[in-house]
Amino acid sequence: xxxxxxxxxxxxxxxxxxxxxxxxxxxxxxxxxxxxxxxxxxxxxxxxxxxxxxxxxxxxxxxxxxxxxxxxxxxxxxxxxxxxxxxxxxxxxxxxxxxxxxxxxxxxxxxxxxxxxxxxxxxxxxxxxxxxxxxxxxxxxxxxxxxxxxxxxxxxxxxxxxxxxxxxxxxxxxxxxxxxxxxxxxxxxxxxxxxxxxxxxxxxxxxxxxxxxxxxxxxxxxxxxxxxxxxxxxxxxxxxxxxxxxxxxxxxxxxxxxxxxxxxxxxxxxxxxxxxxxxxxxxxxxxxxxxxxxxxxxxxxxxx
Amino acid sequence: xxxxxxxxxxxxxxxxxxxxxxxxxxxxxxxxxxxxxxxxxxxxxxxxxxxxxxxxxxxxxxxxxxxxxxxxxxxxxxxxxxxxxxxxxxxxxxxxxxxxxxxxxxxxxxxxxxxxxxxxxxxxxxxxxxxxxxxxxxxxxxxxxxxxxxxxxxxxxxxxxxxxxxxxxxxxxxxxxxxxxxxxxxxxxxxxxxxxxxxxxxxxxxxxxxxxxxxxxxxxxxxxxxxxxxxxxxxxxxxxxxxxxxxxxxxxxxxxxxxxxxxxxxxxxxxxxxxxxxxxxxxxxxxxxxxxxxxxxxxxxxxxxxxxx
Numbered sequence: 001x002x003x004x005x006x007x008x009x010x011x012x013x014x015x016x017x018x019x020x021x022x023x024x025x026x027x028x029x030x031x032x033x034x035x036x037x038x039x040x041x042x043x044x045x046x047x048x049x050x051x052x053x054x055x056x057x058x059x060x061x062x063x064x065x066x067x068x069x070x071x072x073x074x075x076x077x078x079x080x081x082x083x084x085x086x087x088x089x090x091x092x093x094x095x096x097x098x099x100x101x102x103x104x105x106x107x108x109x110x111x112x113x114x115x116x117x118x119x120x121x122x123x124x125x126x127x128x129x130x131x132x133x134x135x136x137x138x139x140x141x142x143x144x145x146x147x148x149x150x151x152x153x154x155x156x157x158x159x160x161x162x163x164x165x166x167x168x169x170x171x172x173x174x175x176x177x178x179x180x181x182x183x184x185x186x187x188x189x190x191x192x193x194x195x196x197x198x199x200x201x202x203x204x205x206x207x208x209x210x211x212x213x214x215x216x217x218x219x220x221x222x223x224x225x226x227x228x229x230x231x232x233x234x235x236x237x238x239x240x241x242x243x244x245x246x247x248x249x250x251x252x253x254x255x256x257x258x259x260x261x262x263x264x265x266x267x268x269x270x271x272x273x274x275x276x277x278x279x280x281x282x283x284x285x286x287x288x289x290x291x292x293x294x295x296x297x298x299x300x301x302x303x304x
Numbered sequence: 305x306x307x308x309x310x311x312x313x314x315x316x317x318x319x320x321x322x323x324x325x326x327x328x329x330x331x332x333x334x335x336x337x338x339x340x341x342x343x344x345x346x347x348x349x350x351x352x353x354x355x356x357x358x359x360x361x362x363x364x365x366x367x368x369x370x371x372x373x374x375x376x377x378x379x380x381x382x383x384x385x386x387x388x389x390x391x392x393x394x395x396x397x398x399x400x401x402x403x404x405x406x407x408x409x410x411x412x413x414x415x416x417x418x419x420x421x422x423x424x425x426x427x428x429x430x431x432x433x434x435x436x437x438x439x440x441x442x443x444x445x446x447x448x449x450x451x452x453x454x455x456x457x458x459x460x461x462x463x464x465x466x467x468x469x470x471x472x473x474x475x476x477x478x479x480x481x482x483x484x485x486x487x488x489x490x491x492x493x494x495x496x497x498x499x500x501x502x503x504x505x506x507x508x509x510x511x512x513x514x515x516x517x518x519x520x521x522x523x524x525x526x527x528x529x530x531x532x533x534x535x536x537x538x539x540x541x542x543x544x545x546x547x548x549x550x551x552x553x554x555x556x557x558x559x560x561x562x563x564x565x566x567x568x569x570x571x572x573x574x575x576x577x578x579x580x581x582x583x584x585x586x587x588x589x590x591x592x593x594x595x596x597x598x599x600x601x602x603x604x605x606x607x608x609x610x611x612x613x
Binding site: 026027029030033034036037038040041043044045047048051054101102103104105106108109110112113114119122123125126127128129130132133134135136137138139140141143144145148149165168169172196197198199201222223225226227228229232233255256258259262263270273274277280281284285288289292296 | 324325327328331332334335336337338339340341342343345346348349352353355356408409410412413415416417420421427429431432433434435436438439440441442443445446447449450451477480484508509510511513531534535537538539540541545565568569572573577585586589592593596597599600601603604
């Protein structure tokens with residue numbers, strides 16, 4: 001065999017498998033798109049960090065035990081946020097009492113009973129719409145239905161019921177998801193023992209889904225605590241220096257308080273505003289973080 | 305004796321209606337009531353806001369003035385006018401800018417999270433998007449007011465930083481998470497066999513995304529954008545605080561505008577229950593309700609159309 005011929009054959013071989021121009025072009029494009037979309041994602045999530053950082057830097061110094069546990073004073077230009085904090089807890093608690101049973105019932109119906117028909121489609125559409133209706137329209141509904149028609153006046157009850165209607169989809173969707181995650185075989189095993197539908201749901205389906213439901217409830221707490229528009233005209237007061245004693249009282253609320261001191265009251269020191277904003281966002285994000293951690297923990301634990 | 309044996313024991317009685325049977329039926333009914341609660345509430349919302357706004361619609365409402373005039377002067381002593389053109393222009397400009405800002409980024413992020421990112425990075429990004437969605441609207445408004453406002457004044461050398469630009473960016477950030485989440489769901493719904501088939505033909509990742517995944521997920525992506533529009537359209541507190549709140553048909557991104565939602569939020573507290581102004585605000589509410597209902601319905605139909613295929 002000619003020596004140079006063999007050389008030639010060898011010389012061809014590596015290039016057969018090495019990158020052609022097209023490959024290199026594709027790889028460059030691939031890298032480019034990855035970087036582009038990565039950058040877009042980064043630009044989208046960076047604000048979370050920036051906002052938190054700014055709020056912590058400017059609002060952090062304002063936060064103290066005294067800030068959290070004292071009443072606003074000097075026409076809200078000094079003092080703390082205690083009544084607003086307590087008010088938000090009232091609003092969230094009453095809203096939960098109203099919406100969790102209804103939401104769980106709705107989810108049980110959709111997951112365990114609902115046939116695939118026009119009514120179920122209508123319910124699903126209504127849930128999407130309930131979540132999509134502007135918060136100020138919920139506020140108008142609250143005024144019309146709870147404040148005026150039901151005669152609750154501007155009170156915690158009216159505000160909480162408005163919030164409950166608004167956040168109902170959060171509970172329904174989360175609960176339905178966790179109910180549907182329970183395998184059908186669990187139910188079949190129970191039915192085969194002669195259990196009724198409800199016995200199956202009570203003893204098998206709900207216990208296996210309870211942690212998922214809890215995740216949804218925590219998420220709802222975070223949503224409810226942050227809402228402003230629905231409570232503006234239904235129960236949250238501009239300034240109400242007492243702690244509410246019953247559900248028929250008006251109350252201050254964190255979100256409303258932040259709105260009031262940053263737009264309506266002149267001469268509020270920046271520190272106070274940032275401190276209030278930081279407290280509110282901490283409350284909300286903490287609840288969210290708990291919900292998210294809980295969820296991913298559950299996902300890891302699932303055995304089926 | 306014989307007759308007693310022939311009669312099957314109670315446990316064999318398949319049509320036995322004991323306490324459990326009735327409990328089961330009662331619960332089924334209760335759960336059904338819970339199930340249709342969402343429908344009841346949606347109808348309730350429409351009925352109650354219509355009930356409060358009806359006096360205006362059947363009385364002083366002049367449809368041509370309502371949609372054609374930019375003059376929203378409900379408190380004018382001589383002659384109150386109710387023209388929502390400027391408010392619609394305000395809402396449209398802010399929502400429009402928000403979409404221009406956030407649609408590319410949201411879809412880009414959805415593609416990155418759904419197609420490129422894997423493992424831990426993907427989980428972290430999804431959580432961050434979720435946290436972005438969790439920031440309350442009043443905090444966004446506060447950010448517009450106290451962080452973005454001075455920033456815009458400094459950057460563009462304008463006297464006031466509250467306006468279309470400010471609220472558009474804020475609204476864009478607020479609408480982004482819902483669009484990203486739903487768009488990512490749409491991408492995830494494209495069967496892996498599509499991707500595998502394309503990859504087996506030698507397509508690179510971005511070719512798979514552009515030629516196969518995106519066309520297949522088209523409807524879901526459209527629905528995502530629609531829901532984002534709905535979110536922006538209905539946002540109240542952030543727009544109220546960051547848009548400057550003066551009635552104006554904007555000609556530049558620095559102009560101050562007022563949105564439909566913000567108008568209700570700002571004025572309802574000052575009106576007497578049942579007055580003309582009060583009823584006019586509820587009429588705005590009906591308008592908002594109807595438009596968001598149409599947006600949501602369209603998004604649902606678009607997604608359903610995709611599923612049928």
